[in-house]
Amino acid sequence: MDLRFTEAQEMLRKTARDFLTTECPKTKVRELEEVEEGYSPETWRKMAELGWMGLIIPEEYEGMGVTFQDLMVLLEEMGRNILPGPFLSTTVSTFPILEVGTEAQKREFLPKIARGELVLTSALLEVSGMFDASGIATKAMPKEGDFIISGTKLFVEMAHVADYLICATRTKEGVSPEEGITLFMVEAKAPGISCEVMPTIGMDKLCEVRFEDVLVPGKNLLGELDKGWAVVEKTLEKGAIASCAESIGGMQACVELTVAYSKDRVQYDRPIGAFQALQHIMADMWIAMETSRYLVYEAAWMESEGLPCAKEVSMAKAYVNEAYKDVAKWAVRLHGAIGTSRDHDIPLYYRRAKAVDTAFGSTDFHNKLVAEKIGLI
Amino acid sequence: MDFKLTDEQIERRKEFFEACKKLEKQKPANFVGHESIYTSDEGWEYHLHCAKEFAKRGWLSLGWPPEYGGKGDMMDCVLFAEARGYYDVPGVDGFGVRMLAPTLLQAASEEIRKEFLPPIAAAEVIWCEPWSEPDAGSDLAALTATAIRKGDEYVINGQKTWTTGAHRADWGFGVFKTDPAARKHHNLSFLLFDMKTPGITVRPVLYMHGGHVYNEVYFDDAHIPTRNIVGQENEGWAVVNLLAGFERSGIDEIMRLLRGLEHLVAYCNETRRNGEPLSKDPVIRNRLAQIACELEAARTLAYRVADLQSRNEMSLMDASAVKIFTGELSERFASLATDILGPYGQVKFSRWAPMSGLWETMYQECFVFTVSMGTNEIQKNIIAWYGLGLPRMR
Numbered sequence: 096m097d098l099r100f101t102e103a104q105e106m107l108r109k110t111a112r113d114f115l116t117t118e119c120p121k122t123k124v125r126e127l128e129e130v131e132e133g134y135s136p137e138t139w140r141k142m143a144e145l146g147w148m149g150l151i152i153p154e155e156y157e158g159m160g161v162t163f164q165d166l167m168v169l170l171e172e173m174g175r176n177i178l179p180g181p182f183l184s185t186t187v188s189t190f191p192i193l194e195v196g197t198e199a200q201k202r203e204f205l206p207k208i209a210r211g212e213l214v215l216t217s218a219l220l221e222v223s224g225m226f227d228a229s230g231i232a233t234k235a236m237p238k239e240g241d242f243i244i245s246g247t248k249l250f251v252e253m254a255h256v257a258d259y260l261i262c263a264t265r266t267k268e269g270v271s272p273e274e275g276i277t278l279f280m281v282e283a284k285a286p287g288i289s290c291e292v293m294p295t296i297g298m299d300k301l302c303e304v305r306f307e308d309v310l311v312p313g314k315n316l317l318g319e320l321d322k323g324w325a326v327v328e329k330t331l332e333k334g335a336i337a338s339c340a341e342s343i344g345g346m347q348a349c350v351e352l353t354v355a356y357s358k359d360r361v362q363y364d365r366p367i368g369a370f371q372a373l374q375h376i377m378a379d380m381w382i383a384m385e386t387s388r389y390l391v392y393e394a395a396w397m398e399s400e401g402l403p404c405a406k407e408v409s410m411a412k413a414y415v416n417e418a419y420k421d422v423a424k425w426a427v428r429l430h431g432a433i434g435t436s437r438d439h440d441i442p443l444y445y446r447r448a449k450a451v452d453t454a455f456g457s458t459d460f461h462n463k464l465v466a467e468k469i470g471l472i
Numbered sequence: 473m474d475f476k477l478t479d480e481q482i483e484r485r486k487e488f489f490e491a492c493k494k495l496e497k498q499k500p501a502n503f504v505g506h507e508s509i510y511t512s513d514e515g516w517e518y519h520l521h522c523a524k525e526f527a528k529r530g531w532l533s534l535g536w537p538p539e540y541g542g543k544g545d546m547m548d549c550v551l552f553a554e555a556r557g558y559y560d561v562p563g564v565d566g567f568g569v570r571m572l573a574p575t576l577l578q579a580a581s582e583e584i585r586k587e588f589l590p591p592i593a594a595a596e597v598i599w600c601e602p603w604s605e606p607d608a609g610s611d612l613a614a615l616t617a618t619a620i621r622k623g624d625e626y627v628i629n630g631q632k633t634w635t636t637g638a639h640r641a642d643w644g645f646g647v648f649k650t651d652p653a654a655r656k657h658h659n660l661s662f663l664l665f666d667m668k669t670p671g672i673t674v675r676p677v678l679y680m681h682g683g684h685v686y687n688e689v690y691f692d693d694a695h696i697p698t699r700n701i702v703g704q705e706n707e708g709w710a711v712v713n714l715l716a717g718f719e720r721s722g723i724d725e726i727m728r729l730l731r732g733l734e735h736l737v738a739y740c741n742e743t744r745r746n747g748e749p750l751s752k753d754p755v756i757r758n759r760l761a762q763i764a765c766e767l768e769a770a771r772t773l774a775y776r777v778a779d780l781q782s783r784n785e786m787s788l789m790d791a792s793a794v795k796i797f798t799g800e801l802s803e804r805f806a807s808l809a810t811d812i813l814g815p816y817g818q819v820k821f822s823r824w825a826p827m828s829g830l831w832e833t834m835y836q837e838c839f840v841f842t843v844s845m846g847t848n849e850i851q852k853n854i855i856a857w858y859g860l861g862l863p864r865m866r
Contacts, residue, residue: 096474097474097779354861371856377860389776392475397475400476471740
């Protein structure tokens with residue numbers, strides 16, 4: 096057992112922290128929230144030069160081929176700084192290609208992803224808003240070796256700037272909802288696709304994507320026909336851990352900013368951080384962050400070792416969802432009125448904490464899974 | 473980042489678990505909750521029996537340096553604690569083995585170590601900690617009991633209270649004012665004393681459930697040899713701080729709660745209410761899932777502390793965090809479990825009590841973690857002051 100990060104990982108953390116501080120100050124974050132695109136293509140290019148999009152892609156496909164844990168380090172820093180854009184969606188959507196993509200698909204897509212030339216996202220949720228297989232109603236009908244997709248996907252992050260969508264469709268009405276689900280790589284600008292940004296609390300460009308008889312070439316089928324659900328589940332698992340890593344970074348920022356503010360802000364002739372009522376809240380914030388941290392690290396470690404970790408992932412996501420929201424709430428409270436201002440950094444985290452709690456499964460969704468995994472019949 | 477145990481550690485862990493599983497089978501029927509070692513004679517006998525079994529295997533001194541008969545492996549201590557916690561097996565003297573021994577190893581003279589460590593490793597001497605006083609709890613340095621040097625003896629006078637197991641222990645350790653004129657924190661000495669010393673009187677203070685766990689310890693001109701000192705005279709406060717670092721652990725408690733969760737899950741699966749198993753109730757499922765997540769969070773953070781300890785890089789913040797979090801989790805869990813049991817949640821060990829009345833006991837004994845060993849509020853001060861660098865209270 097050695098729960099420290101490696102020297103290389105610490106280096107990556109430092110590089111990321113420095114890069115994000117200069118490249119994406121909070122004024123920029125707020126600016127990007129307001130514009131339609133929602134990210135800076137220039138920053139994206141620089142990130143590609145640093146090799147970040149290729150982090151999890153094997154070297155033979157022009158990536159860096161490092162472990163899931165290295166990715167965690169990067170995501171933590173992105174969560175700490177807040178980096179609007181399609182990094183998480185692209186990375187999470189790369190996993191199914193790595194796992195079940197054909198050699199031809201890997202050769203076609205992975206080098207381009209690594210070079211930052213492709214923006215990806217996953218189109219999973221639909222009108223039910225639930226990450227269960229029963230929520231997938233968008234149909235893909237075979238037609239002469241190709242497929243025709245019709246339906247509507249919701250909450251698809253950054254779909255409006257994506258090049259490809261990993262789309263979960265129903266290809267067969269099976270005995271169980273999990274049967275008959277198939278994944279496709281759909282060109283985002285294909286005829287018949289329309290996309291609209293939904294106004295959300297995180298201003299993070301979740302989209303409604305409508306498919307009207309969209310023709311998808313047979314070669315873009317990802318994995319096995321009708322057997323896509325297992326891949327979706329695995330993708331959700333990785334997405335959940337990835338989003339938890341961002342949340343840990345977010346909590347870290349909330350604690351740092353709040354502690355600094357409380358040492359600085361003077362009322363009743365002393366810094367408000369000298370009041371025990373506030374000290375104990377900050378201690379609790381720190382505890383919430385630190386308990387989250389190792390729960391997530393354990394899940395990430397299991398994931399990178401290829402160990403079955405559905406239980407640990409659900410535990411982490413359910414726990415971190417609530418911890419981040421709570422920490423961010425107290426960060427606002429301890430800042431007082433200034434903490435509620437549009438121009439202040441703290442509300443960015445508060446809104447973000449709500450936004451990520453719905454991504455890759457809410458607390459209730461994951462608690463339901465945990466209940467099964469601990470043996471409740 | 474690597475949570476993996478080595479093959480050797482996995483083997484050791486198995487050995488610890490098997491031994492504790494065997495000892496669990498010898499547990500007296502009314503042994504419910506870990507304070508049972510103090511509340512009944514059978515409980516104390518069982519504690520000593522387990523202690524002897526562990527001593528035979530050298531497990532009471534696992535973390536000690538080899539020159540004192542240990543293996544110097546902190547990770548082994550953690551794995552052993554997991555096994556004891558999971559099977560709720562006593563046998564490790566929380567005061568002698570877990571707190572005093574590591575303190576002696578760091579702060580005592582060679583002579584003291586040679587005299588006092590072997591009987592701890594052999595489970596021949598069991599310790600207690602006459603620590604708090606009626607007017608010195610969290611603010612321990614406000615204590616008033618004195619130990620005045622006369623020749624080669626200290627003469628002790630005063631009163632300690634809330635002393636767990638003083639009525640069972642052979643020896644005690646505590647801090648006393650050795651220079652009543654000096655200023656606070658610079659007037660204390662850390663002393664070791666035989667509980668049979670004339671002038672020491674132990675009186676019970678019953679816990680809320682009626683069990684005899686705590687005691688008042690009175691000192692009336694109790695004479696002890698001056699060589700029974702740890703550290704220098706009037707510099708006992710440094711020893712107190714050192715010892716406090718060893719008090720906070722938690723992995724055994726976390727494993728005990730984890731086992732409790734397993735029992736509770738089985739109970740919910742087997743128990744029908746309105747024709748449905750309790751396990752089908754979505755509210756119960758949700759609340760148990762939440763507890764399971766919190767337990768796993770506590771467990772992984774305890775590993776973090778163990779990992780740091782094994783490299784002698786103690787993090788005061790993390791150790792306090794585990795203590796605070798696990799204590800509050802115990803309270804929440806006991807409350808949830810007794811809720812789920814409905815009217816049966818109030819029943820003590822008897823034929824009506826589910827799980828031998830474990831949760832009724834836990835509902836009361838959970839304060840052992842949140843109130844003792846530095847209250848959670850004091851622990852939060854530690855995080856705020858020493859960890860976050862916030863201004864100290866004056």
